[in-house]
Amino acid sequence: xxxxxxxxxxxxxxxxxxxxxxxxxxxxxxxxxxxxxxxxxxxxxxxxxxxxxxxxxxxxxxxxxxxxxxxxxxxxxxxxxxxxxxxxxxxxxxxxxxxxxxxxxxxxxxxxxxxxxxxxxxxxxxxxxxxxxxxxxxxxxxxxxxxxxxxxxxxxxxxxxxxxxxxxxxxxxxxxxxxxx
Amino acid sequence: xxxxxxxxxxxxxxxxxxxxxxxxxxxxxxxxxxxxxxxxxxxxxxxxxxxxxxxxxxxxxxxxxxxxxxxxxxxxxxxxxxxxxxxxxxxxxxxxxxxxxxxxxxxxxxxxxxxxxxxxxxxxxxxxxxxxxxxxxxxxxxxxxxxxxxxxxxxxxxxxxxxxxxxxxxxxxxxxxxxxxxxxxxxxxxxxxxxxxxxxxxxxxxxxxxxxxxxxxxxxxxxxxxxxxxxxxxxxxxxxxxxxxx
Numbered sequence: 001x002x003x004x005x006x007x008x009x010x011x012x013x014x015x016x017x018x019x020x021x022x023x024x025x026x027x028x029x030x031x032x033x034x035x036x037x038x039x040x041x042x043x044x045x046x047x048x049x050x051x052x053x054x055x056x057x058x059x060x061x062x063x064x065x066x067x068x069x070x071x072x073x074x075x076x077x078x079x080x081x082x083x084x085x086x087x088x089x090x091x092x093x094x095x096x097x098x099x100x101x102x103x104x105x106x107x108x109x110x111x112x113x114x115x116x117x118x119x120x121x122x123x124x125x126x127x128x129x130x131x132x133x134x135x136x137x138x139x140x141x142x143x144x145x146x147x148x149x150x151x152x153x154x155x156x157x158x159x160x161x162x163x164x165x166x167x168x169x170x171x172x173x174x175x176x177x178x179x180x181x
Numbered sequence: 182x183x184x185x186x187x188x189x190x191x192x193x194x195x196x197x198x199x200x201x202x203x204x205x206x207x208x209x210x211x212x213x214x215x216x217x218x219x220x221x222x223x224x225x226x227x228x229x230x231x232x233x234x235x236x237x238x239x240x241x242x243x244x245x246x247x248x249x250x251x252x253x254x255x256x257x258x259x260x261x262x263x264x265x266x267x268x269x270x271x272x273x274x275x276x277x278x279x280x281x282x283x284x285x286x287x288x289x290x291x292x293x294x295x296x297x298x299x300x301x302x303x304x305x306x307x308x309x310x311x312x313x314x315x316x317x318x319x320x321x322x323x324x325x326x327x328x329x330x331x332x333x334x335x336x337x338x339x340x341x342x343x344x345x346x347x348x349x350x351x352x353x354x355x356x357x358x359x360x361x362x363x364x365x366x367x368x369x370x371x372x373x374x375x376x377x378x379x380x381x382x383x384x385x386x387x388x389x390x391x392x393x394x395x396x397x398x399x400x401x402x403x404x405x406x407x408x409x410x411x412x413x414x415x416x417x418x419x420x421x422x423x424x425x426x427x
Contacts, residue, residue, distance in 0.1 A: 088213055092244070092273060119411070122217050123244050158241040161220055161398065163347065163356065164253035 083108070084116045091123035099124055103132045106149075114145065122152045130156050204268075206293040210278040210421055211286065212383060212414025214312075218242040220358060221405040222398055242345070242358070242408075244274050247297075247310065250347065251285050254301045254308050255294075268294060276312065276385075276412045278422045283312045305350040312410065314364060314385055316342035329376045333425065334369040341387035343410060357397045360389030360406050370424050378419035385412045 071079075087105060090098035102124055105117035121129045130153045137149035224238040249259075252272075258265040271288035274297075282298025295301075300309025317340035325333045341364035348355040364387035371379045392405035 088215075088273075089271075092271065119215050119217075123215060125241075125243055125245055155217060155219065155241055155243075158219065158239050160246050161240040161242050163242065163246050163250035163345070 080110055080112050083110075083113050087113070087116045087120040088123075091120035093124070094126075099126055099129060103129060106132065106136050111142075111145075115148070118145075118148050118152050122155050125156065125160060127156050129153075204287070204292045204294065205296060206277075206280070206284075207291055208275075208277045208279045208284070208286070208293060209291060210414075210416045210418075211275040211284075211290060212278070212385070212412035213290070214244070214274040214276050214283060214410070214412045216242060216244055216247055216274065216408075216410050218358070218389070218406055218408035218410070220398055221392075222401055223403065247274060247345070248272060248285065250308070251295050251297055251310075254306055254347075268292075276314075276414070278414075278416075278420050281422050283310050300346075306347075307350075308347040309344075310346075311342070311344045313342040314339065314366065314387065316340045316361060330371070330373050330379075332369060332371045335367075337366045337368070339364045339366060341385075341389060341410070343387070343389055353400070355397060355400050357395065358404070358406050359396065360391035362387060362389040362407075364388070366423075368420075368423050370419060378424065380415060380417055381420040381424060382415035383413065383420065383423055385410075387411065 083105065087102060090101050099121075102117055102120045105113050106121070108114050108117065118133075121133060133149045133153040133156070137146045137153070140146040140149065218241065220240050220242060222238050222240075224236050226233050226235045228234075248269075252259070252264070252266075252269055255266075257269050264270055268287055269285075272285050272294060273288070273290065275284050275286045275290055276282075277284045277286075277293065277296075280293075280296060280298070282296060284293045284297055285295040286293050297310040298312070301307070319338035319340065321335050321337035323333070323335035325331070340361055342359070342361050344357070344359035346357045346359075364385060366383065366385050368381070368383045370381045373379050387410045388408070389410065390405075390407040392403075394402045396402065396404040396406060398404050
């Protein structure tokens with residue numbers, strides 16, 4: 001009777017411990033998932049503000065454990081080109097992660113990336129991007145960029161023309177087949 | 182024996198599937214193209230208590246709409262989001278500086294699946310997408326470093342032209358959307374200490390606009406169009422079209 005009781009006690013302790021362990025693991029994992037454009041930006045943007053606009057990394061500040069490395073013009077150019085390339089690739093997809101990545105880049109510290117992200121949002125062709133485009137436009141101090149954001153929102157509010165020959169008469173204002181070209 | 186035959190059959194099917202994918206050409210000098218056009222048409226007139234009302238409808242044409250049309254012209258069908266020709270998956274619009282026209286390229290950008298400028302004319306389908314970056318030449322600013330190594334950078338204001346044309350004699354459907362407008366080009370060419378061209382980069386920003394009885398969308402004329410067509414790219418050596426001769 002006694003060994004059985006001890007065994008049952010040990011088993012239930014292990015079981016509860018296991019449940020707590022797995023619960024912690026899964027909560028950490030879900031916290032790491034990209035939930036909003038802002039979070040996606042932090043995760044996916046390969047060039048964080050500190051690395052790309054590293055103004056003057058103080059070399060004599062030993063208290064700081066991480067010293068941002070100075071980035072050469074070539075490295076900065078390469079990083080912008082790489083992100084622009086990714087944006088044009090995401091633009092041709094139809095999944096929510098690609099859209100999330102595009103919207104994340106709308107607030108990139110690099111104007112060139114922001115411009116490419118606006119174009120990518122237009123090419124992605126999903127009206128779900130409209131609220132984000134409008135919200136960023138409302139906070140934007142750059143008049144030219146603000147116009148581009150609002151133009152993109154307006155463009156996305158339109159139906160796509162069915163240019164393809166088939167069914168053109170009946171579904172000319174329906175969006176094109178959502179396929180990853 | 183049965184297993185061997187099955188393997189041979191599978192291999193034959195795979196070969197047949199791959200053979201459908203046709204690479205029409207290869208380019209090493211191209212720019213990625215972005216098309217964002219708005220087409221304006223009249224909607225049907227409504228009458229309410231003796232008051233007639235007609236309004237303007239708008240719809241967009243972007244890369245995806247164009248790719249869907251070009252796929253259709255080439256007999257590439259879409260079923261449950263699956264393309265009948267897998268080569269067209271992740272296909273993209275490019276401007277090929279070697280053939281000097283808009284093309285559909287595969288995901289690599291270098292393998293050309295369709296020359297949209299040349300277009301198609303078969304089985305009653307007649308279609309093309311023309312893009313002329315320099316329909317008229319305007320002023321430019323330029324900085325040339327004439328030493329070796331050196332560079333030639335210029336920004337030029339031109340007039341551009343585009344036309345999307347489609348007609349199908351079987352269905353009677355016809356579309357002709359075209360426009361002209363200002364275009365800004367920013368080009369740079371670099372060369373090394375021996376005077377050999379090393380690389381080029383280019384960006385084109387074209388803002389077409391048009392309203393005319395010859396602007397037709399699915400047999401409806403008196404349409405209008407505006408928007409942007411832009412391209413940016415870079416390559417090694419010289420650009421076959423943009424690098425100046427001198």
